[in-house]
Amino acid sequence: MSEEFQVIIGLEVHCQLNTKSKLFCGCSADFRADAPNTHVCPVCLGLPGALPVLNKKAVEYALKVAKALNCTIPEEGEFCRKNYFYPDLVKAYQITMGDDPLAIGGYIEIEDDAGNPKVVNLTRIHVEEDPGRLVHMGNKERGYYTLVDYNRSGIPLIEMVTEPEMSSPKEARRLLNKLRATLEYLDVFDPEKEGSLRVDANISIKGHERVEIKNITSYKGVEKALTFEITRQKNLIRRGGRIVRETRHFQEGKGTTTSARSKETANDYRYFPEPDLPVIRVADWVKDIELPELPDARRDRFMSQYGIAVNHARTLTGDLKLAEFYEAIAEVGAALAASWTADILMGELNYRDMHVSEVAGHADQFAELITLVRDKKITDKAGVEVLRVWLDALHNEAKSEAPSAIVERLGLARESGESFRGIVEAILEKNPQAIEDHKAGKKGALNFIVGQVMKETKGKSDPREIHAMISEILGE
Amino acid sequence: MADIYNAFLSEAEIAGEGDGILKGVRVAVKDNISTKDIETTCASKILKGYIPPYDAHAVTLLKQAGAVIAGKTNMDEFGMGSTTENSAFGAALNPRDTTRVTGGSSGGSAAAVAGGLVPLALGSDTGGSIRCPAAWCGIVGLKPSYGRVSRFGLIAYANSFEQIGPMANNVTDTAKLFSVIAGHDVRDSTSVNKPYDFAGLKADIAGKTIGIPKEYFGEGVDEAVSETVKNAIAKLEELGAKTVEVSLPSMKYALAAYYVTCTCEASSNLDRFDGVRYGEIAPDTNMPWHDAYTKVRTAGFGDEVRRRIILGTFALSAGYYGKYYVKARHARQQIAKDFAKALTQCDLLAGPTMPNVAPKLGELTKDPLQMYQADILTVPANIAGIPAISVPCGTAHNMPVGLQIMGRMYDEETVLNAALAYEEAC
Structure with a gap:
């Protein structure tokens, strides 16, 4: 059934550039911690008679992005x-910018859902100003009202439009991740600032009308909104309904999309050249722009320099801070560090809703932990336990406790199998059924016993040693 | 002195702290130029109560030169008009005959100077708004080259045409005021670094070649006006200028190109007036914002302003942009090229400023098309971006007539020197 529904997705991504000042005035762009309407002047308030003056830094940042994404400028x-x-x-x-944007064409490389490389082409990139922010207040009893905060008015945005070439919500998510990483590597974007990324997504089922979902403000939201929309459209088509070309809003909380009122979409924007700003000649600027190492290049270098697997290299380079974190600890053992960072640490961070930047200052302690594992001072299992305790202390109490101290405090140091012989014998005695099963050739029956021992020894024992000991006791 | 000409919308006495060449001189400022702490309305109800928190660059320069800001002058609402009758606060009256209009849109500034209320005034010229009232009230007014005076603080009507410029009783005072306001301003990205040196002003016309565009004496130009201006040109020849007839064939597109472009720009510029952030007409918070905006704008704008907003909105809308805006852009380029070419053959161009003398109150505003037609001789200089001055050159029908002298881009020097030579010889 599903193969008859081919999904086509295109994205329009807006990112705030992290310039010091706004796009057309000198107001500080670092407004998030401040009271409403304190980062304003006649220009960004649009007072009569005020004129825009272009912040060249913003254009330079956008050109960097265009160059990094292989655009024609x-x-x-x-x-x-x-x-x-x-x-x-x-x-x-x-x-x-309208007919003459800063950059046209370009592409981004991602992986498709089967893990194969896929190129998504870009339509264009341009620079524009962010509007202010509306804050809706009030309640049913006392009435509703809206406050306006112009601190955001005039913040530089870069708009990137892709061709409709993605075929699943996961691909869209991967494209966004790649884009975010690239912008971060270029140091033109701070993904941790609230509302710094906004996405409009076009989505259609091949052969049917296109629907636009406006103003999705998170990476997860994009995948959720698209997934919901595909289900909605497929169901509608299955029931014999017709997809109408329309704009829909994503309800972040509910994970659904709802139709926008037609009044909001019937805009005729009456584009015309801005008479207050001269045409910008960027040819000379472009020549002077030097690009740093970008995610793909860094991924390839990680594979050749550290000899790590492609999936680890990809994960580690998918976030600038993570890549830097890995490089700081790789010397303890590139492969072990890669697996501990990309698999274990990332899992534990995600579970706690933490970002690698929160542990970036304590790379030496993480390296110490891996060294303890490497030198068999603690078992893998105890290592994970130490990591959890360490992260919780960082996250909840902003306290950084050395892993060796945690091992000491909790008594997690690895001990040799001999010291657990009594425990092993006791557990074997209590579980004759498992031994029967094992002797009857049931695979995995001993694992239960090993697990029991691990539990009893609080992870201080090495499962391989315990396994050997059991075999020995059973006279095998 | 009582303001019997309704020249001022608000009066003030704000002395600049500077000690320059305008020390203690009272200067009137057109009400579309922002003045800190002085209400600035553009003669529109929609801006009633708006007190700018900042000075326009030209006003800052006036204060630095020691000038006293004497008040804000009447005008056609947002500069849209050629008579100063389209003011929400009543028409300005022509000091030479108070039954007649001043011309516009800088009519209040012209009346204030011509009526002896102030020696100097700032106007703004989008399609003739300085030169028209200067000609009709019998004073001098200069529209500078595009970019030579900062537009920062000038409340935009049609950004790509307009300039702030000086108005005075004579060429010397006009040049002096121009020397104060000309120069580069980083806050206006279309401004150029071309200051004007007042010390360089001298009566100088001998040996210059003046082109006389035949289109400036064609159909629609009053014969008596034509005659007066021709006599003035004969005077220039007596002073040693050489005249040649030139032709500007694309001038027939000038008015159409001008009105399409300026209404397009105006429709966009004036969309910001919604009552949310300033002005006395506040949106009704019990209405949906869209309806509340409509109510504010319907109450706040006069007929001519609404007409131009609607025209511009139409011309920019999907399906019409290419037919109107883009065509007008091509026509502008062609006209600019024609003027530039004519000004390679000669140093200056001369002709009448206005095709008629000041009409009676109510006469011109009856028919908007007829009013637009009155701009035919002033609009080309705005399209070409070149400097143009109107100098009194006698009378026709007992009313003042203006001689218009246009020059090369950024060559106000030659224009002012020629105007001074003419003035001194009269």
Whole structure:
């Protein structure tokens, strides 16, 4: 059934560039910790008579991105006005770019759902200003009202549009991850700032109308919204319904999309060239831009320099901070460090909703932990236990306790199998059935016994040694 | 002095702290130029109560030169008009005959100077708004080259055409005021670094070649006006100038290109007036925002402003942009090229500023098309971006007539020197 539904996804991604000041005025762009309407001036408030002056840094950042994403960069770019009324838009027009964007074409390499390399082409990249922010207040009894905060008004955004070439929500998520990593490597974007990324997604089932989902504000949200929308569209088609071309809003909390009112979508933006800004000639700037090592190059280097597997290399380079963290500890043993970082640490961080940046300052302690495992001072299992205790202390109490101290405090040091002989014998005695099963040739029957011993010894024993000891006791 | 000409919308006495060439001189400022702490309305109800928190760059320069800001002058609402009758606060009256209009849109500034209320005034010129009232009130007004004066703080009507410029009783004062406001401003990305040196002003016309575009004496130009201007040109020849007839064939597209572009830009510029952030007309918070905006804008804008917003919105809308805006852009380039070419053959161009003398109140506003037609001789300089001055050159029908002298881009020097030579010879 499902093969008759071919999914086509295209993304429009907006990222805030992390320049010091806004796109067209000198107001500080670092506004998140401050009171509403404190990072404003006549320009970003759109006061009568105020004029925009281009922040060249923002254009330079966007050009870096364009170059990193293999785009064609025309010699000239032209700003234009996108006219529409909305209370967060001070001038009733957004200064953006129309027919002459900064960059056209380009591509991003991802993996498809089968793990094969896949190229997603880009349509264009341009720079534009962010509008202000509406905060909806009030309640049913006392009435609703809306407050406007213009601190965000004029923050530089980069808009990247892909061709409709992704065929699953997971591909879309991978594209976003790749894009985020690239922007982070270029040091033009801070993904940890709230609302710094916003996505509009176009999605259709081949042969049917296209639907746009507006303003998804998280990476997870994109995958969720697309998954919901595919199910909705498939069900509608199966029931013989017709997909209408429309804009839908994603309800982050519910994980659903709802139709936007047609009034909001019937805009004619009346684009025309911005008369207050001259055409920008970027040809000379582009030449001077030097790119740092990007995620793909770093992945390849990790594989050749550290000899680690492609999946580890990909995970470790998918986040700049993670890549830097790995490189700081790789000397304790590249392969062991890769597996402990990419698999174990990442799992534990995700479980706690933590980011690698929270442990980045304590790489030496993480290296110490891996060294304890490497030198068989503790077992793998005890290592994970130490890691959990260590992370919890960091996360909950901002306290960094040395892994060796944790091992000492909790008595987790690995002990030789001989010291557990009594425990092994006692457990064997209590579980005659398992021994029967084992002798009857039932695979895995001994694992139960080993597990019991591990539990009893709090992970201080080495499962391989215990296994050998059991065999010996059973006279095998 | 009582403001019997309704020249001022608000009066002030704010002395600049500077000690420059305008020390203690009272200067009137058109009400579309932002003045810190002085209400700035563009003669529109929608901006009533708006007090800018900052000075326009030109006003900052006036204060630095020691000038006293004497008040804000009446104008056509947002600069849209050629008579100053489209003011929400009543028409300005022509000091030479108070039954007649001042011209516009900088009519309040012209009346304030011509009526002796102030010696100097700032106006703004989008399609003739300085030169028209200067001609009709019998004073001098200069529209600078595009970019030579910062537009920072000038409340935009049609950004790509307009400039702030000086108005005065004579060429010398005009040049002096121009020297204060000209120069580069980082806050206006279209501004150029071309200051004007007042010390360089001298009566100088001998040996210059003046092109006389035949289109400036064609159909629609009043014969008596034509005659007066031709006499003025004869005077220039007496002073040693050489005149040649030139032709600007694309001028027939000038008005259409101008009105399409300026209404497009205006429709976008004026969309921000929604009552949310400033002005006395506040949106009704019990209504959906869309309806509340409509109510504010319907109450706040006058007929001519609404007409131009609707025209511009139409011309920019999907399916029409290519037919109107893009065509107008091509026409502008062609007109600019024609003027640049003519100005390679000659140093200056001269002709009448206005095709008629100041009409009676109510006469021109009856028919918007007829009013737009009155801009035919001033609009080309805005399209070409070149400097243009209007100098009084006698009368027709007992009313003042202006001689318009246009020059090469950024060559106000030659324009002002020629105007001074003419003025001194009269």
